Amino acid sequence: MDAVRPSEQTPQPVTTTDRHSEREVVVTRTFDGPARIIFAAWTTPELLMKWWAPASFGIRFLSCEADVRPGGTYRFVFAHPQSGEPMAFVGRYLEVEPPSRLVWTNEESEEGSVTTVTFEERDGKTHLVLRDLYPSKESLDEAMASGSIGGYPEQFNQLDILLKGAPDVGSARV
Amino acid sequence: MVQFSQLRRFDTSFAAISDATRRGVLEQLGRADASISELAQRFDMTLTGMKKHVGVLEQAGLVTTQKVGRVRTCRLGVGGLREEAAWIERYRQMWAARFEDLDKIVEQLKQKESSDGRSTTE
Numbered sequence: 332m333d334a335v336r337p338s339e340q341t342p343q344p345v346t347t348t349d350r351h352s353e354r355e356v357v358v359t360r361t362f363d364g365p366a367r368i369i370f371a372a373w374t375t376p377e378l379l380m381k382w383w384a385p386a387s388f389g390i391r392f393l394s395c396e397a398d399v400r401p402g403g404t405y406r407f408v409f410a411h412p413q414s415g416e417p418m419a420f421v422g423r424y425l426e427v428e429p430p431s432r433l434v435w436t437n438e439e440s441e442e443g444s445v446t447t448v449t450f451e452e453r454d455g456k457t458h459l460v461l462r463d464l465y466p467s468k469e470s471l472d473e474a475m476a477s478g479s480i481g482g483y484p485e486q487f488n489q490l491d492i493l494l495k496g497a498p499d500v501g502s503a504r505v
Numbered sequence: 506m507v508q509f510s511q512l513r514r515f516d517t518s519f520a521a522i523s524d525a526t527r528r529g530v531l532e533q534l535g536r537a538d539a540s541i542s543e544l545a546q547r548f549d550m551t552l553t554g555m556k557k558h559v560g561v562l563e564q565a566g567l568v569t570t571q572k573v574g575r576v577r578t579c580r581l582g583v584g585g586l587r588e589e590a591a592w593i594e595r596y597r598q599m600w601a602a603r604f605e606d607l608d609k610i611v612e613q614l615k616q617k618e619s620s621d622g623r624s625t626t627e
Contacts, residue, residue: 348597
């Protein structure tokens with residue numbers, strides 16, 4: 332079976348998600364802009380704060396620190412109406428190759444994933460591939476069973492996102 | 506590479522969770538097993554309407570039911586399918602929501618670049 336590679340699809344703002352392997356989840360998306368701009372939006376705290384926690388989440392940034400260089404650390408702190416305590420997400424950047432590649436660890440939990448994002452520019456558009464690689468099948472299964480998404484505990488997602496509206500069924504895996 | 510059988514399985518799952526009531530039923534069953542009449546009551550629906558929803562979830566393997574006496578009890582499907590399909594869909598929605606906001610930032614930065622470019626070359 333010949334599968335169309337994401338980068339060969341017609342660029343359109345469709346977010347796809349797959350469990351690519353026992354311990355890896357992959358997200359793809361195409362953006363209408365050059366890679367250097369997309370890369371800047373992923374690596375500049377002031378810009379990250381404008382999109383990493385969309386209003387529809389009910390989550391609010393309290394602070395965003397990111398020392399974006401190999402070995403540098405980041406710390407994102409959020410508040411949520413359903414949680415009395417602020418939540419911190421922390422980790423380290425492993426690879427920083429502007430404007431095409433960014434790798435960081437997710438260390439708020441012991442079995443956190445390593446996230447790799449690549450930005451591939453073509454004709455002024457940028458195809459993004461994000462891979463969340465967990466240390467083991469068990470750790471990804473565990474994350475799924477707990478309902479935690481991207482480090483956010485279940486209660487942050489269930490009502491705010493799951494019940495936000497009908498998922499885009501037809502385009503979920505174009 | 507995702508296998509075709511997996512895609513089909515996910516398609517059924519996605520269709521099953523495309524409905525707010527059915528997502529609510531899954532959330533509810535995640536907390537505790539429930540009979541169809543309990544679910545109907547909780548979601549303020551007729552028994553027939555709830556039976557249909559549960560039927561769709563059952564076909565997708567997200568829910569199993571067992572009739573004991575006159576009561577049909579529903580519980581989450583075995584094998585982690587519910588968790589996996591629902592998790593992946595929510596994970597996708599999280600990124601899709603972020604990327605919608607990121608689109609706006611990209612647009613703003615592009616405009617800023619082009620206006621900066623004009624001012625420095627003029």
